[in-house]
Amino acid sequence: MKNSPRKEGRLSPGSAALWTGLMLATFVACVSLGSVNIPLRDVWNAVFGGEVSRETYRSIIWWTRLPRVLCAGLMGAALSLCGAAMQGLLRNPLADGSTLGVSSGAALGAALSIVLGISVPGLESAGPAAMAMIFAFGSLLMILALAWGIDRSFATHNIILIGVVFTMLVSALLSILITFSGEKLRSITYWTMGSLSGKSYEQAAVLLGGMILFGLPLFLQSRELNAFAVGEENAVHIGVPVRRVKLTVMICASALIGICVSIGGSIAFVGLIVPHMVRLAAGPNHRRLLPLSAFAGTVFLMLADLAARSILSPLELPIGVVTSLIGAVVFIVIFYRSRKGGIR
Amino acid sequence: MLKAEHLMVRYGERTVLEDISLEVNPGEWHVIVGPNGAGKSTLAGVLGKTVPYEGTVRLEGKDIREIPAQEYARKVGVLSQNHSAVYGFTVEEVVGLGRYARNTGFLHRSDPDGAEKTDEALALTGLAEMRKRNMLTLSGGERQRVFLAQVFCQDPEILILDEPANHLDLPFQQELFTLIRAWLKTPGRAVITVMHDLSPARKYGSHALLLDRGKRAAQGEVSEVLTPKTLQVVYGMDVYGWMREMLTQWK
Incomplete structure (x- = not known):
C-alpha cells in the first residue's frame, strides 16, 4: 500500500520512542553527573524514596540537579522549537526565535534591573526575571507596531529588518549599561550569556506552562509553516491565512523566548543550530x-548545561x-558531511 | 463566474493598472498579453489576492476580499512566476500542499482523497517518477512542473496561470496547453493565463485582454484582439511580419 504524503510527513512512533528514550537517558545522566558524581542507584533511590549512600546526595538531586536539568530540557525544547518555527515562517535559515529582537529586549530589561537594583517586593531575586519578561513583551509590541505601520501584511523582509535594527539598538543600550555597571558586570554577563544555576521547580513550572500555552500552538502550525517555507506567495495561493499565521507564530515564539530569557538569560545558538541539524x-x-x-x-541543552558546570568545576561557564x-563545531561537521552526501 | 471591475493598482506615484475590467465565464480561456511592464502579472496578482488594488473583483457575485483564504483557494488555483526553493522539500510534499484548502478541521482529516489527488497531479505532469526528488536538485523547468502539479492537485474551478510555459521545453509546452484544454472541457471551469508568447495565446485562448502600460489596449475574442494591426500599435513593431520572418528560417 502506498503511503500518503500526509502520513509520510509525520514523526513515526518508532522515532518518537527512540527520541523519548534518548531524552530520558540524557536526563538521568545529567542528574547523576556534575561537580559531584552520584551513582545511578542513588539517583533512583533518592527520587523514589529509597536509601542513599550519602544523605547529601538526596538534597543535591532534589534541590539542585532536578530543577536545573528540568529547566535546561524545557528551555532547550522551547528555544529549538521557536527557531525551527521562525526559520520556516521567515523562509530564512539564519532566523531563530530571537530574530525579532525580543531576546535582546529581555536581556536589556534584566540588565536594567541589575544596574538600577529594581526588585519585586517580597521576592528580591525575581527583579531581573520580571523586568526581562516585561521588556520581552514590550519589545514584541513595539516591533509588531513598527511592522504594522510600514506594511499591514507584516512583510517578512520588513520584520527581519526591524528585528535586526532593534537588536542593534538594544545591544548599544546594553553596552552603555555595561560601561556603568561596575561590580555588577559579572551578573549582567551571566544574563547576557545565560546561566541555569540555582533554578527552581517554580521556574520549571513556568517554562512548562509556556510550552503548553505558546509551544502547542506552534506545533499546530506545522502545515502552514511548510507552506511558508516553500514560499509566502505560494502559501496565499493554496489558501493559508498568512497574516493570522504570521501573528500566531511571531507572538507565540516571542512570548516563549521572553519566558526563556527571563529564566535563564540569553542562550545563543540553540534556536539557530538545532533546527538546522535536525x-x-x-x-x-x-x-x-x-x-x-x-x-x-x-537533549542538546541538558548536555550543554552539564558541560558548563563540569568542565571547569567548581567554576561554572556561562551556558x-x-x-x-x-x-558551532558539531554543526560544521554535520554540515560538511551532509553537503558531501546530498542536499537538504 | 469571476468579474473584475475598474481595477486600479498604484505603486507610490506610479499607476501600474488603470481601469481594467474582466469577466470570465465557464468554458472560457482568457489570455492576458502585452509587452514587458504592461501589468500582466500585476493583474494575475490582483486576481490571486497577492497585490493590493482599488476596484472590485467578485467570484460568483461575492467580493473576493470577503472570501476566506481557504474558501477562495478551493475555487481558484494560481500559478505564479516565483518558484525559488530555500529548503529541500520533496516533490510530492510540495505538490501535496495543494490540498491544504481541502484539508480543514482541527485534525486535518477532511480530505480522504488527498493522497489520490496528489498521485493524479504527479502523473498528469509527468512527475510520478520524481516524487521523492529534492526540490533543491531540480531544474527551472522541473520546478515549474511541480508548481503546476500543485495547482492541479488543488482541484479548483478557475486556473490563473502566470506564464505557465516558462522554463518548459517544447514538448512539455505542447503537452501543457493540451492538458489545460482538456481540463477546461469539464463543465464549470475557466482558465486565465498570462502569456508573452503570442502564438499559443492565439491558438489556445478564447478571449484576450491586450494591455499596454497598465491600460486596456484591446479586449474581446482572441481573433478580434490579437490581430497584426492591434499588435503593431501596442508593441511598436510589425509583430506579424517578424513571426513570418522567423518561420522562414525553417524552410
Whole structure:
C-alpha cells in the first residue's frame, strides 16, 4: 500500500520512542553527573524514596540537579522549537526565535534591573526575571507596531529588518549599561550569556506552562509553516491565512523566548543550530521538524548545561559559551558531511 | 463566474493598472498579453489576492476580499512566476500542499482523497517518477512542473496561470496547453493565463485582454484582439511580419 504524503510527513512512533528514550537517558545522566558524581542507584533511590549512600546526595538531586536539568530540557525544547518555527515562517535559515529582537529586549530589561537594583517586593531575586519578561513583551509590541505601520501584511523582509535594527539598538543600550555597571558586570554577563544555576521547580513550572500555552500552538502550525517555507506567495495561493499565521507564530515564539530569557538569560545558538541539524538529518517537513527539534533541543541543552558546570568545576561557564562552542563545531561537521552526501 | 471591475493598482506615484475590467465565464480561456511592464502579472496578482488594488473583483457575485483564504483557494488555483526553493522539500510534499484548502478541521482529516489527488497531479505532469526528488536538485523547468502539479492537485474551478510555459521545453509546452484544454472541457471551469508568447495565446485562448502600460489596449475574442494591426500599435513593431520572418528560417 502506498503511503500518503500526509502520513509520510509525520514523526513515526518508532522515532518518537527512540527520541523519548534518548531524552530520558540524557536526563538521568545529567542528574547523576556534575561537580559531584552520584551513582545511578542513588539517583533512583533518592527520587523514589529509597536509601542513599550519602544523605547529601538526596538534597543535591532534589534541590539542585532536578530543577536545573528540568529547566535546561524545557528551555532547550522551547528555544529549538521557536527557531525551527521562525526559520520556516521567515523562509530564512539564519532566523531563530530571537530574530525579532525580543531576546535582546529581555536581556536589556534584566540588565536594567541589575544596574538600577529594581526588585519585586517580597521576592528580591525575581527583579531581573520580571523586568526581562516585561521588556520581552514590550519589545514584541513595539516591533509588531513598527511592522504594522510600514506594511499591514507584516512583510517578512520588513520584520527581519526591524528585528535586526532593534537588536542593534538594544545591544548599544546594553553596552552603555555595561560601561556603568561596575561590580555588577559579572551578573549582567551571566544574563547576557545565560546561566541555569540555582533554578527552581517554580521556574520549571513556568517554562512548562509556556510550552503548553505558546509551544502547542506552534506545533499546530506545522502545515502552514511548510507552506511558508516553500514560499509566502505560494502559501496565499493554496489558501493559508498568512497574516493570522504570521501573528500566531511571531507572538507565540516571542512570548516563549521572553519566558526563556527571563529564566535563564540569553542562550545563543540553540534556536539557530538545532533546527538546522535536525533539518539536515530529517528534512524540512515541519510535521517532523518541529517535534524533532524540540526533542533534540532538550537533549542538546541538558548536555550543554552539564558541560558548563563540569568542565571547569567548581567554576561554572556561562551556558551560552558552551552552546556556541559545541554547536558551532558539531554543526560544521554535520554540515560538511551532509553537503558531501546530498542536499537538504 | 469571476468579474473584475475598474481595477486600479498604484505603486507610490506610479499607476501600474488603470481601469481594467474582466469577466470570465465557464468554458472560457482568457489570455492576458502585452509587452514587458504592461501589468500582466500585476493583474494575475490582483486576481490571486497577492497585490493590493482599488476596484472590485467578485467570484460568483461575492467580493473576493470577503472570501476566506481557504474558501477562495478551493475555487481558484494560481500559478505564479516565483518558484525559488530555500529548503529541500520533496516533490510530492510540495505538490501535496495543494490540498491544504481541502484539508480543514482541527485534525486535518477532511480530505480522504488527498493522497489520490496528489498521485493524479504527479502523473498528469509527468512527475510520478520524481516524487521523492529534492526540490533543491531540480531544474527551472522541473520546478515549474511541480508548481503546476500543485495547482492541479488543488482541484479548483478557475486556473490563473502566470506564464505557465516558462522554463518548459517544447514538448512539455505542447503537452501543457493540451492538458489545460482538456481540463477546461469539464463543465464549470475557466482558465486565465498570462502569456508573452503570442502564438499559443492565439491558438489556445478564447478571449484576450491586450494591455499596454497598465491600460486596456484591446479586449474581446482572441481573433478580434490579437490581430497584426492591434499588435503593431501596442508593441511598436510589425509583430506579424517578424513571426513570418522567423518561420522562414525553417524552410
